[in-house]
Amino acid sequence: MDEDEPRRLTLGELIRRQRELAELPMRQLAAMVGISNPYLSxxxxxxxxPSDRVLHAIADHLHLSADALVAESSRSHGxxxxxxxxxxxxxxxxxTSQRNAVEEMYEAFREVxxxxxxRPSRSDDPNGDLGD
Known part of the structure; x- marks a missing residue:
């Protein structure tokens, strides 16, 4: 990594940073989400x-999208x-929604x-059918 390039944050670091920006103590966010303080820590x-349920609850209480948090941390690691x-x-x-849609379409095209x-091509068909 280039020294001038800022270090990307992990999912946990992103959650902590967003919680701090929202000026929420860890105990308060944990209570809002319905998890223990040690688990949030x-x-x-x-x-x-975090499970999907917990991640979505954390994101909701921080007024963020869970997908955005995951995408940002994934982007960090690449x-x-x-x-x-x-x-x-x-x-x-x-x-963000356009990125998600384009990425989803790209992945669908790749899978196809x-x-x-x-799959074997029709020219490999033992019956000799060449039609498409």
Whole structure:
């Protein structure tokens, strides 16, 4: 990573930062979400992954989208992402919902193409059918 490039935050760090920006004590957010204070602390320190229910509840109480939190932390790590997906996620000219829609379409196209590659072509058909 380039020294001039800011370090990206993990999901836990993003949650902690948003909680602090909202000026919510950890105990208060944990109570609002319906989880224990130690569990929230573990989430913020990246020792535990929140369930979908907990993640959505945290996001709701911080007035954020759970998808935005996950996307931002995924973008931070960029693990296993194609160059196209990275470009979509980093495009400043798209809104979050547009990014999500474009990424979803791109992934659907990729899945179809990958599935087609795995199927034998009709020219490989032992019956000799060449029609498409």
């Amino acid at each position: 573990q989430i913020e320190r990246n020792l535990r992954e 693990e296993g992402l194609s160059a196209v997906t990275k470009a979509i996620r980093e495009d400043p000219d798209l809104t 193409t990958i599935a087609r590659r795995k």
